[in-house]
Amino acid sequence: MSDTKAPKISIVVFIDALGWDVLKGRRFMDARLPFRRKLQSVFGFSSACIPSILTGLRPREHRHWSFFYYSPATSPFKPLRLLGLLPRSLVDRGRVRNLISKVVKRFYNYTGYFQLYNIPFKYIDKFDYCEKNDLFVPGGMNRGQNIFDHLKRAGVPYHVSNWRDPEARNLEALKADLITGKITFALLYMAAMDALLHQVGKESTQVDQKLAWYEAQLEEVLRIAAEHYDQVRLFVCSDHGMATVHTQVDLMSKVEALGLAFGRDYTATYDSTMGRFWFHNPATRERISTLLQQVPGGRTLPQQELEQLGCDFEGNQFGELIFLMDAGVLIVPSHMGVKPITGMHGYHPDHPDSDASLLSNVEPPHDPKAITDIFHLMRAESGA
Numbered sequence: 001m002s003d004t005k006a007p008k009i010s011i012v013v014f015i016d017a018l019g020w021d022v023l024k025g026r027r028f029m030d031a032r033l034p035f036r037r038k039l040q041s042v043f044g045f046s047s048a049c050i051p052s053i054l055t056g057l058r059p060r061e062h063r064h065w066s067f068f069y070y071s072p073a074t075s076p077f078k079p080l081r082l083l084g085l086l087p088r089s090l091v092d093r094g095r096v097r098n099l100i101s102k103v104v105k106r107f108y109n110y111t112g113y114f115q116l117y118n119i120p121f122k123y124i125d126k127f128d129y130c131e132k133n134d135l136f137v138p139g140g141m142n143r144g145q146n147i148f149d150h151l152k153r154a155g156v157p158y159h160v161s162n163w164r165d166p167e168a169r170n171l172e173a174l175k176a177d178l179i180t181g182k183i184t185f186a187l188l189y190m191a192a193m194d195a196l197l198h199q200v201g202k203e204s205t206q207v208d209q210k211l212a213w214y215e216a217q218l219e220e221v222l223r224i225a226a227e228h229y230d231q232v233r234l235f236v237c238s239d240h241g242m243a244t245v246h247t248q249v250d251l252m253s254k255v256e257a258l259g260l261a262f263g264r265d266y267t268a269t270y271d272s273t274m275g276r277f278w279f280h281n282p283a284t285r286e287r288i289s290t291l292l293q294q295v296p297g298g299r300t301l302p303q304q305e306l307e308q309l310g311c312d313f314e315g316n317q318f319g320e321l322i323f324l325m326d327a328g329v330l331i332v333p334s335h336m337g338v339k340p341i342t343g344m345h346g347y348h349p350d351h352p353d354s355d356a357s358l359l360s361n362v363e364p365p366h367d368p369k370a371i372t373d374i375f376h377l378m379r380a381e382s383g384a
């Protein structure tokens with residue numbers, strides 16, 4: 001049978017939120033994947049981290065960060081403003097929001113991940129959205145080239161998961177391609193760990209159970225791959241970790257108590273870990289900046305720090321002022337959700353809970369230190 005085997009396959013398994021600290025004190029494929037590295041994450045949510053993994057670029061360069069940004073001139077959401085006239089008790093139900101998100105996604109032909117979250121409909125015409133296109137195909141980035149552009153140009157026969165599908169289906173699709181022996185590179189996308197960690201937190205035994213499940217699944221993938229390839233190189237990586245929430249702050253109410261007019265004096269969007277502000281007159285900037293200095297559990301990021309993080313955007317696209325909470329402090333309510341949850345990420349990348357992981361059965365190429373290095377690893381492994 002060995003003479004019919006293909007020479008080599010490299011499999012990169014992406015497990016969302018499999019943080020370095022999530023793995024601490026746990027056994028996960030220790031013997032199978034002895035090369036283990038902590039990777040520095042990128043400042044932002046998965047909407048920023050995944051584009052950085054796929055391109056090797058930082059948010060300033062690929063222009064993917066938080067989903068919504070102030071841009072009334074280009075906002076595609078003007079028709080949705082009418083929904084703001086309906087009672088919030090109706091249109092803000094999770095199921096109703098999901099349904100409206102689906103309709104909008106189909107109407108505009110968005111192929112990316114689209115979710116309206118909890119942005120108020122009465123303000124939605126002020127915002128545009130940064131992930132309209134599928135990131136996991138050639139040409140998927142707002143700016144720059146992703147690994148799929150390189151794979152396509154180099155003519156590499158590869159497998160990539162459909163990120164819209166559940167994990168079990170993605171595993172089946174990968175195994176089906178491995179059995180053909182025709183691919184030389186694979187990227188398996190596993191998203192469920194992130195949702196579990198948000199829900200139960202990293203200390204939960206449910207996380208141990210989930211890790212045991214991943215281990216069993218990946219052993220099976222390795223077994224099948226070894227039947228069809230002489231050499232199987234396996235890399236397990238993630239985009240960020242998960243902090244346990246210990247404090248909630250109602251940032252929105254504090255800002256609204258200033259009595260300024262949203263949309264006329266200022267525009268704000270509240271992500272789970274940061275408030276992002278645009279000012280429409282200098283007096284408002286002064287008043288909001290002063291207020292934020294008195295909010296405990298967070299700080300305004302100086303421009304120089306945003307530059308170091310690669311999150312200084314042309315035209316301050318994603319906010320003229322970024323107020324970031326300390327790790328474990330959650331903005332509730334926010335425009336991403338109204339309910340408190342156990343775990344959150346999207347804090348400063350210097351915090352240990354933000355660190356991502358890279359585990360492998362071979363020494364990884366190019367001495368990776370940050371999640372952007374996964375891109376270079378994928379190019380080296382695929383030859384693209």
Ligand SMILES: [Zn+2]
Binds near residue numbers: 017046194195198345
């Ligand atoms: Zn998440």
